[in-house]
Amino acid sequence: MPGIKDIARAANVSLSAVSKAINGKPDISEATRERILKIAEEMDYHPSAFGRSLKNMRSENIGVIIRRDLQPLSGNPFYSRVLEGIEGELAINSYSLVLHLLPKQQDGRLPKMLREKKVDGVILVGPMENSFVGDIIKSGLPAVVVDPRHPSGDVTQVLIDNERGAYLATQHLIDHGHKKIGFISDELNRDSFIKRFSGFSNALKDNGIVLDKSFVRTAGHEQGSEHMKALLDALEIPTAILFANDLNALSGCAVIKDMGLSIPDDMSVVGFDDIFLSTMSSPSLTTVRVYKEEMGSIAVRNILKSLKDGIVDSSTTIVPVKLIERGSVSTLTPS
Amino acid sequence: MPGIKDIARAANVSLSAVSKAINGKPDISEATRERILKIAEEMDYHPSAFGRSLKNMRSENIGVIIRRDLQPLSGNPFYSRVLEGIEGELAINSYSLVLHLLPKQQDGRLPKMLREKKVDGVILVGPMENSFVGDIIKSGLPAVVVDPRHPSGDVTQVLIDNERGAYLATQHLIDHGHKKIGFISDELNRDSFIKRFSGFSNALKDNGIVLDKSFVRTAGHEQGSEHMKALLDALEIPTAILFANDLNALSGCAVIKDMGLSIPDDMSVVGFDDIFLSTMSSPSLTTVRVYKEEMGSIAVRNILKSLKDGIVDSSTTIVPVKLIERGSVSTLTPS
DNA sequence: CTGTTAGCGCTTTCAG
DNA sequence: CTGAAAGCGCTAACAG
Numbered sequence: 001m002p003g004i005k006d007i008a009r010a011a012n013v014s015l016s017a018v019s020k021a022i023n024g025k026p027d028i029s030e031a032t033r034e035r036i037l038k039i040a041e042e043m044d045y046h047p048s049a050f051g052r053s054l055k056n057m058r059s060e061n062i063g064v065i066i067r068r069d070l071q072p073l074s075g076n077p078f079y080s081r082v083l084e085g086i087e088g089e090l091a092i093n094s095y096s097l098v099l100h101l102l103p104k105q106q107d108g109r110l111p112k113m114l115r116e117k118k119v120d121g122v123i124l125v126g127p128m129e130n131s132f133v134g135d136i137i138k139s140g141l142p143a144v145v146v147d148p149r150h151p152s153g154d155v156t157q158v159l160i161d162n163e164r165g166a167y168l169a170t171q172h173l174i175d176h177g178h179k180k181i182g183f184i185s186d187e188l189n190r191d192s193f194i195k196r197f198s199g200f201s202n203a204l205k206d207n208g209i210v211l212d213k214s215f216v217r218t219a220g221h222e223q224g225s226e227h228m229k230a231l232l233d234a235l236e237i238p239t240a241i242l243f244a245n246d247l248n249a250l251s252g253c254a255v256i257k258d259m260g261l262s263i264p265d266d267m268s269v270v271g272f273d274d275i276f277l278s279t280m281s282s283p284s285l286t287t288v289r290v291y292k293e294e295m296g297s298i299a300v301r302n303i304l305k306s307l308k309d310g311i312v313d314s315s316t317t318i319v320p321v322k323l324i325e326r327g328s329v330s331t332l333t334p335s
Numbered sequence: 336m337p338g339i340k341d342i343a344r345a346a347n348v349s350l351s352a353v354s355k356a357i358n359g360k361p362d363i364s365e366a367t368r369e370r371i372l373k374i375a376e377e378m379d380y381h382p383s384a385f386g387r388s389l390k391n392m393r394s395e396n397i398g399v400i401i402r403r404d405l406q407p408l409s410g411n412p413f414y415s416r417v418l419e420g421i422e423g424e425l426a427i428n429s430y431s432l433v434l435h436l437l438p439k440q441q442d443g444r445l446p447k448m449l450r451e452k453k454v455d456g457v458i459l460v461g462p463m464e465n466s467f468v469g470d471i472i473k474s475g476l477p478a479v480v481v482d483p484r485h486p487s488g489d490v491t492q493v494l495i496d497n498e499r500g501a502y503l504a505t506q507h508l509i510d511h512g513h514k515k516i517g518f519i520s521d522e523l524n525r526d527s528f529i530k531r532f533s534g535f536s537n538a539l540k541d542n543g544i545v546l547d548k549s550f551v552r553t554a555g556h557e558q559g560s561e562h563m564k565a566l567l568d569a570l571e572i573p574t575a576i577l578f579a580n581d582l583n584a585l586s587g588c589a590v591i592k593d594m595g596l597s598i599p600d601d602m603s604v605v606g607f608d609d610i611f612l613s614t615m616s617s618p619s620l621t622t623v624r625v626y627k628e629e630m631g632s633i634a635v636r637n638i639l640k641s642l643k644d645g646i647v648d649s650s651t652t653i654v655p656v657k658l659i660e661r662g663s664v665s666t667l668t669p670s
Numbered sequence: 671c672t673g674t675t676a677g678c679g680c681t682t683t684c685a686g
Numbered sequence: 687c688t689g690a691a692a693g694c695g696c697t698a699a700c701a702g
Contacts, residue, residue, distance in 0.1 A: 001452075003680090013689080016683095016688080019682080020688095023681080025682095048451060048452050049388075049394070049452055049679095051680035051694090052681080054679075054694050055682085061453070068419075073415035074611065080415065081409045083408050084408050091436070096433050096448045097434045098396070101419070101422050103426070115381040116381055116382065116384040118431055254617065276409065339695065340695080348672080351698075355698095360698095364672090367672085383694095386678090389679065389694085389696070390695080390698085
């Protein structure tokens, strides 16, 4: 594995000449540059990150932090998608991605990759303890928060337009003649929940429909299916349900079908997120699409920009959503 | 952000004293060590990876490479699980995970994180071009291959006991009275496919059942559901099917149900992998469990060991599998 | 036990 | 345009 010295010797030039040639710096003649480059190529030389990082004080690594207990990789396709978006955009900019899953029990210290400056910046995806996020922001390391809004105004954020998404979905149901509409959510984090619920209730209000509290089942960590059962067991049941995310919706659908009801004939269903599974279910799920990869790449662009400019802007990007009509909503014919 | 110099100055000792104290080296009195440690703590000092890496020529990072087009994060829960296992084991050993998704079109060069020595070793998960793996092995960087066997004997491998898993599954079906058993596989990589298929046919052979070629549908990149339809459209159809993985099995099940057949009454089904979804489907899927996280952590332990010992052993670990009986297999009553 | 010193591989002044 | 030299933060060999 050749070092810069080997190239310099082979090309009969100084170390600095090689450095300049490799890094496309001026102050070197085209002729020498090409000669050096050719030799470097032949010897398969690549500047080691060790020396370069130390000198530049930049690792060209970006950290990504997600709570482990969210099963962000295997369990929830939402995070995976964001992560894929992040990876792709980082790769384009030839940065590397250092992945850290936050253990449930933290020791109060920042993760090693941050403490030891193995990364130039960090992207925080998904819900996370506020104090933890606060510590990171205070540490001064460039950071971007993806998805649930962090209360501090001191950090760049990339957020879903939760409110509008829920509004759109609800309006869609109303447009199809539904008036008795339920809302089910379980383990969604607080901020997103509030936004989605408020989009839901605003849509009802704007259409002059009064919200039936008994149609709203929320919070708690039981599978969304518990909520669903409870809802179906009630005296009066809605004709349509908005779920706070697709995973909930899908397990809710299973319950509905188990009860012998048909989707969408007996019950219309709308989800939120548009995960891959939603196209696979039968019927396929009408849902609110969230541009997950896009959110990831926006986060990366933001962080790279602030690295380049050396400033920590605290802008917030709200990524738009889109209603995707599939097969789980039917038009309610007035009886 | 204090450096080692700041600590040395504050503690009135030399740089090396601080270094020794921090790294728990001998040749330093307990008294001074504690004093230094206390000051370091107070000043929130953490040795920067920049200097340390350069000096030690070790980054304490491990790279993980997976083909991007496998959608290893969002699409295939198998890889995600392995990845979670890797991350966990790395974290325990305070290594960081650098994730690289291999683009479809490669440029023939090794990924930047390898070229520039940003990682001390690399774990290759899932199918990958042989020449690519070969290049990495040749580069001398410690590497571990997870899952599909690489033909070269020069690399540490962690493999699934594919053959035994398929054998177990097939035997299970036979034990339940099935004789007409189909085998469906689509985009599985070649090596795993061969192993699983051979386990399947060996089990048949050992039970004196002759394999009906028309019951075997394989290869091609259509969704496994195409195979399933073709199989069900045939004159004679099997009473049970072994799918080469759960994802295939699940989409196969959807087809079966769409055709108005019941699982397991009209058709028994066994999968392979035991992904989370398999517990969720109805009926839940009988399948062959693969210890994915375990494979990930074994891979890590292997690579860390060879890093420590400075040797590249080329051992192969075959991780056992286990048949998980759930609801998709019924006993065939002789008619 | 402690401190001085050299040097890891690279970039960058700065003098020629 | 070129090269010599300093130094990024840290560790280790060695001298005291």
